[in-house]
Amino acid sequence: MQNGLVISLDGMGGDHAPHVVVEGAHLARQKYPQATFLIFGDENKIKPLIKKYPGLESVVALRHTPDRITSEDKPSIALRNGRNSSMRLAIDAVAKGEAQCVVSAGNTGALMAMAKFVLKVLPGITRPAIATPLPTKVAGHGTVMLDLGANVECDPKNLLEFAILGGVFSREILKIKEPRIGILNIGSESMKGHEVVKGAAELLSTATHLPGKYIGFVEGDDIGSGTVDVVVTDGFTGNIVLKSIEGTAKLMASLVKQAFQGSWLMKLGFVLCLPGIIVALPAFIALRKRVDPRSYNGASFMGLKGLCIKSHGGTDGVGFANAISVAAEMVLIKFNEKVAQELESMGIGSVQSESSEETAA
């Protein structure tokens, strides 16, 4: 098990559970043939779904539980009453060492509360963060942004820790040699912003052995421009910015659609365009794939002793498979060990042995 790839899945989390979870496992298998899955949830619903995919049964262990966390459950209530929920048991499997990462499409607040409670924070890290890569203008390149909502208020030290976590992700998962790390602010000049970003700038500019290069303050329009690899911010700003980006992408798609629907000339134009669209289909498909939110599905909870990935609640099987891929990559590159090494080289606690012990415990 130690060197295998066992992923624990919350079979009942998300809008379209359990079928997207099972389909996601099936699709992820094609990329990670060595992977096995522990699925927690309602046996009566999940078992027939597993049987639909040839060979899937052989790599899945199904653990029955009738309990589930709903999207309306408050984190505190979920934590208290959800001990037998599919979400909680899936996290417990990581804490027990039965799996190396958990993936859930369920309630984000409940997942973070449970993951923090069960898995605990990594030594040297004060608070965990939620992180995800976002598309940029540069092909094949993504910017990691964190925190996306785990911490409404942050201090400079939290932001420094986010920079380390995001830097390791960028370097190890996105394969960016020396990630450029920036702090999100309202201007690039050093006098801009509030005390927290100024304090974090001080810490980052004097830190040695950062997993990347601190490039100073960045602004909202730098996120998609490909000029920064790790964007560090508090969870309030990060969450609102992430949703604003998603909202803008949806708005633009909707405006184009409206234009096509709105006028009979445009409809005729569209028909006349069809031969051209058919000829150019491969490029259209490539573009669609590049902006497909499913390709970016799978936010990492970083800074915990065990790995936990949050899938978008409304995603489909392809999106859920992508969240499993993020989990698999983080396990395979030994994300937490890399973070522990970074922290040690920066002189933040002697953490390595403790953390690897806990992760494998």
Add this chain to the structure above:
Amino acid sequence: MQNGLVISLDGMGGDHAPHVVVEGAHLARQKYPQATFLIFGDENKIKPLIKKYPGLESVVALRHTPDRITSEDKPSIALRNGRNSSMRLAIDAVAKGEAQCVVSAGNTGALMAMAKFVLKVLPGITRPAIATPLPTKVAGHGTVMLDLGANVECDPKNLLEFAILGGVFSREILKIKEPRIGILNIGSESMKGHEVVKGAAELLSTATHLPGKYIGFVEGDDIGSGTVDVVVTDGFTGNIVLKSIEGTAKLMASLVKQAFQGSWLMKLGFVLCLPGIIVALPAFIALRKRVDPRSYNGASFMGLKGLCIKSHGGTDGVGFANAISVAAEMVLIKFNEKVAQELESMGIGSVQSESSEETAA
């Protein structure tokens, strides 16, 4: 003058001054034939430009000054040393009652610092805010967001005041009967967010006579969805969100362009599409206009005793003319008097006489 429409222009502010300023005045005249302009700046550069547009000379008074504020000037330095700058003199004209609104494409920080210093804050308002309408999915509808960067940190009372200012703008300028006012947060549930948004929610939900209807917390993706008319937030979040929205729009345009350029099939497809594109041209033009950033150019500095509009520094004549339109509309609907009436009806100071006196003084 009292009932005329005199607009004061910073002739030297922005990347393409003075020519976009003069062109903007020329274009704005077509929409507001009653408007006259006071232009401040380098006579040698501006005079020949004015002569290029037939009839413009008759509605422009040019006031020479060689001084200008650059985009690199710090607000404090600009305030101290820029007393004869085109920006400062243009603002002074409003304070003196020679003009009813000032428009500048110059340095935002310097403009806000000078406008605050010269024009002063409206009685009943603690701090001015920067506001702009943003496009939404609903045709002909815009969402006003504020503050966009004047106040890095805010308290609940500031946010209440922003709601009033934004509500009046939405109702009077965007003609939305009962604007839906929301506070930007990381979730719609009442327990979400930090103390400032919770405190503001308390104030807004108990306020009577709001210029609109408080609908609670809204999220980043509500901004473009057309479900809220006034989005209230602190200047740190607002500025970053605005730039993230702009960045996302640019990113999407760039990805489409890359797709067209990237493959010869796509290029051939584009050529084959041409007849369709030509047939559908009017709809394409309408769409382009709807997402054209120039159509949204002109951010209002609200909550000051005089009106001040900030144009994007890199805009062209069409964009600058749009900023002048925002100025003209705010003058014509007597924005500050409307705000004073709202504040009075809410029992926040007896302000009306004082404010109208100051504005006209």
